[in-house]
Amino acid sequence: MRKRMLAKISEYLMTLLVIITLNFFIPRLMPGDPFTFLSSDEGQVTVTYSEEQIAKYKAYYGLDKPILVQYTSYISNLLRGNIGYSIYYNDHVSTIIGKRIRWTISIVIAAIVISSLTGIVLGSLSAWNRNGVLDKGLYTLMMTLSEIPAFLIGIGFLFILAAKLGWFPLAGGMKSFANYSSFADRIMDILHHAFLPVLTLSVVRLGEFYLLARNSMISVLTKDYMRTARAKGLGKMRIIFRHGLKNAMLPIVTRVFLSLGALFGGAILVENVFHYPGVGRLMREAVMVRDYVLVQGIFLLVAITVLTMNLIADIIYRRLDPRVS
Amino acid sequence: MEHSIIRVENLSVCYHADKRGSRAVNNVSFCLDRGGSLGIIGESGSGKTSLAMAMMGLFKKPTRVDGQVYYENTDLNRLSERERNLYRWAKMAIVFQNSLDVLNPVLTVDEQILECLRRHTPLPPREADKKVLRLLKLVGLEAKWSQYYPHQLSGGMRQRVLIAMALSCDPEVLIVDEPTTALDAAAKDEMIKLLARLHKEKKFALIVISHEMQVITRLAGRVMVMYGGYMAEAGLTKDVLKNPMHTYTRGLIHASPSANPYRDLWGIPGEEAGNSSEGCPFYNRCNQKVSDCKTKLPRLAYVGIERRVACNRGGIVTLLTGENIYKSFSFRGKTVKVCDNCRMAIRSGEIVVLIGASGSGKTTLASILAGTLAADRGEVLFEGEKVKGNRAACRKNGIQMVFQDPFTAVNEHLTVRQAVAEPLDILKQGTKEDRIQQVKQALKDVQLPGDDGFISRKCHSLSGGQRQRVALARSLVMEPKLLIADEISSMLDPSTQANILRLLKGLQNAKGFAMLYITHDLALARKIADRVYVMQQGSLIEHGSVPDVLSKQGDGVAALH
Missing domain, CATH: 3.40.50.300 (P-loop containing nucleotide triphosphate hydrolases)
Incomplete structure (x- = not known):
């Protein structure tokens, strides 16, 4: 058992190393460099550096050294816990990400909770009424939803619910320069702003959870132990939840954790659509200005998140299913 | 009620x-x-x-x-x-057929039994816990197994858990x-x-x-x-x-x-036939x-x-009954009783073995049953009709007999085709081609080659085992309901004998005819008989299922051992 765990963890570490390496090289394959854009914003008149200045900055950030030297110093810095210093923002990458990450984490977690719970309930309902009107309707709806790309759904919501109806703010994480009369006011404002991003992310993920829950429940319902449970004269609720869902949950729970990783990816799109101040938007900004260090930092964070979630999914599955030991 | x-x-x-x-x-x-x-x-x-x-x-x-x-x-x-x-x-409880999935894989044995008690009995929790352990003990499982998951149990243990669970609410x-x-x-x-x-x-x-x-x-x-x-x-x-x-x-x-x-x-x-009502x-x-x-x-x-x-026919029908059959032969003023008040019944599709020492009258009885020999007294009924002369033997679905000696039972000057088709030719069944087809089928059934070369061979060129099979094929073309086989394997070597017997039993099973098999070989009787009659000096002294009859300690049976 312990041996298997160790093997698993070293497997994850290997994966991480590969990702870090790709993470280092890929931004450097992009055309341009940080100093071309250092002092300009998008759409503004570009103030360019002179050759001399560029050479100076390159030397300052160590970008003039051979790429392998850069790589080794990057790795050794990482090992010391130093993920770097942003060229564009002039601040530690960890500090910048630290400020933005809570926004992303909150919408991602909110979305996963909402989409998984709704998906499980709807999926179970569908499975229980298999081939009924409810099942067919839900199935069609979910299939359609899961085929629409995230940003399109986001834009759709933005157009209708925010721009046309004005129910929700168009952009941002909270009102700018607002004076809140109370803490509750502040929370309400944040929730108000988060609503559309969360809704979009939830809708995007809903289909997946629904289909999974439905399939899982359908296969569980045909199992011999469900017949045994019915023969025992147990109540319907106990049959569905204790006997059915407990078995059907196994694949769903793992998927929740696996999705968390994928949702971070989704968040990048959604945050840009809603101009939400999370890591997703930060990344876009970083890419635009070729801030290698920041891009690397964000990628690293996403990679570690995905890997951690995979690991947790692995562990949780072991915990939930007594047959896997 | x-x-x-x-x-x-x-x-x-x-x-x-x-x-x-x-x-x-x-x-x-x-x-x-x-x-x-x-x-x-x-x-x-x-x-x-x-x-x-x-x-x-x-x-x-x-x-x-x-x-x-x-x-x-x-x-x-x-x-x-x-x-x-x-x-x-x-x-009313049920113990389902044991399968890996019959118990819920994510719940412990304890919980699965306990939930029945909680649902159907007013037992307080502590009593219920005790009852689970009592139930496990009742089916011969130790208390520790209650905390296990179904996949950790062997098939036998799972079966016991299923029984304990089914009995939980009495x-x-x-x-x-x-x-x-x-x-x-x-x-x-x-x-x-x-x-x-x-x-x-x-x-x-x-x-x-x-x-x-x-x-x-x-x-x-x-x-x-x-x-x-x-x-x-x-x-x-x-x-x-x-x-x-x-x-x-x-x-x-x-x-x-x-x-x-x-x-x-x-x-x-x-x-099974399709689902026709x-x-x-x-x-x-x-x-x-x-x-x-x-x-x-x-x-x-x-x-x-x-x-x-x-059953539309009221169950398995009795094909042949022999009632109070007497037969004696006189020779130079000396009378020998060969059949003395013999009664026999053969039901459709069963193998009856008539066993007895040589000279006990088996063949005589068989010949009377087949109608080839007239009894002094008594009557034989085949499907409710009296058996007289060759009436039962000269028709399809009747009685056919295969004899002990394959060399004399088949005319060695006939070709295989002639020998096998002879009854059909006599009855003028169908066209000549039909008959040849039937002959070929019968030869195939008895595992002889059905090609033209073989069927035009003269019977004298065949071995004993082959000739016995030709004799068998000759009976089978008549699709008999009852086949009387009189020591048909006794003149054959053990290997050929085993082949013929397995062949015969296979044919009997596939075609469903009844068989009266006459032998003096006890081991053989044990192997094939549904019922057995023991004959001694003209009398049927015992009859019944093989284990019953052979376990009896009568003189007649003992003599056979």
Whole structure:
């Protein structure tokens, strides 16, 4: 058992190393460099550096050294816990990400909770009424939803619910320069702003959870132990939840954790659509200005998140299913 | 009827009732007394499990269940799901067929038993916990297993847990579905003992479903034979097994290793017919079907006390009876009694062995039965008609005889074709080509080559084994209902003898004719006989099933050993 765990963890570490390496090289394959854009914003008149200045900055950030030297110093810095210093923002990458990450984490977690719970309930309902009107309707709806790309759904919501109806703010994480009369006011404002991003992310993920829950429940319902449970004269609720869902949950729970990783990816799109101040938007900004260090930092964070979630999914599955030991 | 605890009336189960579904159970009725026991036996797919599921009310649409299941006087099928839940497990519990998935894989043994107690009994939690441990002990499991998950148990232990779970609420009726599948011989035996003990102690009414004969014989006082969803036969287990009345029951018994410790096993040939509602469901595989059977569905009818059989012909028919047959030969004023008050009955499709020392009168009796020799007194009836002269032998579906000596039994100057087709030629059956086809088929049946080269060979060029097979083929072209084989293997070497015997038994099983086999070889009788008659000095001194007769210590039998 312990041996298997160790093997698993070293497997994850290997994966991480590969990702870090790709993470280092890929931004450097992009055309341009940080100093071309250092002092300009998008759409503004570009103030360019002179050759001399560029050479100076390159030397300052160590970008003039051979790429392998850069790589080794990057790795050794990482090992010391130093993920770097942003060229564009002039601040530690960890500090910048630290400020933005809570926004992303909150919408991602909110979305996963909402989409998984709704998906499980709807999926179970569908499975229980298999081939009924409810099942067919839900199935069609979910299939359609899961085929629409995230940003399109986001834009759709933005157009209708925010721009046309004005129910929700168009952009941002909270009102700018607002004076809140109370803490509750502040929370309400944040929730108000988060609503559309969360809704979009939830809708995007809903289909997946629904289909999974439905399939899982359908296969569980045909199992011999469900017949045994019915023969025992147990109540319907106990049959569905204790006997059915407990078995059907196994694949769903793992998927929740696996999705968390994928949702971070989704968040990048959604945050840009809603101009939400999370890591997703930060990344876009970083890419635009070729801030290698920041891009690397964000990628690293996403990679570690995905890997951690995979690991947790692995562990949780072991915990939930007594047959896997 | 008053004291019966469970009464099933005209129960039918139809799968996919919405779109011309298939019927798994057809009008099954039975009742079971408090504390009684009933075995249900049949091949897989005969509707046994569907019947149990219907009794527990576990079918959902689109499966349709018709008929009534009375518990005491309540028709369970009329109850709502909620009301029915009060009967499930508390009054009537089931031990499902053991499979990996029969217990919930994510719940411990403890929880799965406990939830029954919580649902159906008012036991306080602590008492319930104790009861779980008591139940496990009752079925021979240690207390520690309660904390295990189903996948951690062996098949035998899982079976025990299933039984403990089923008995948790002290049901009045227990249905046990295939309690011994997937168990090895020792575990099987233990399981049967356990169930027998529990049945005795707990006094529930027991319904055992199994395709294994020994499970039924050891656990059930009465038995019901199911075929294709119909009841084929019902009665006391002992009677049914000793004297099956339905050809299907007999087939099942012949296929059971426990019922046939010495004999070869032979399955029932053929496949179940499609799902036509007309006619007898066993028509395709029955050896005594008549044209009526194709269109008339037999009803389960009483043929004796506590004995019912569903057969248009009233069960296995008696093909041949010999009543009080006397025969003596006089030679130079000396009279020798060869047959002295012999009575014999041969039922359709069975192998009767007539055994006796040389000179005991076996061949004479056989010749009288076949009609080739006239008796001094007594009469022989074949299918209700008197056997006289060659009346029974000179027609199709009659009696045919194969003799001891293959060299004299087949005219060595005839070709194989002539020898085999001779009866057909005499009867002028069909065209010449038809006859040759029949000859070839018969030769194929007896595993001789049917090519033109072989059939034009003269019989004298054949070996003894080949000539005996030619003789056999000659009988088979007449499609006999009764084949009398008089020591047909005694002149052959052991290997050829074994081949011929297996061939003969295989043909008998496939074609379903009855056979009177005459021999002096006890070991052989044991191997092939359904029933045996022992002949000594012109008298039939014993008859019955092989183990019964051979275990008797009479002089006549002893002399054979």
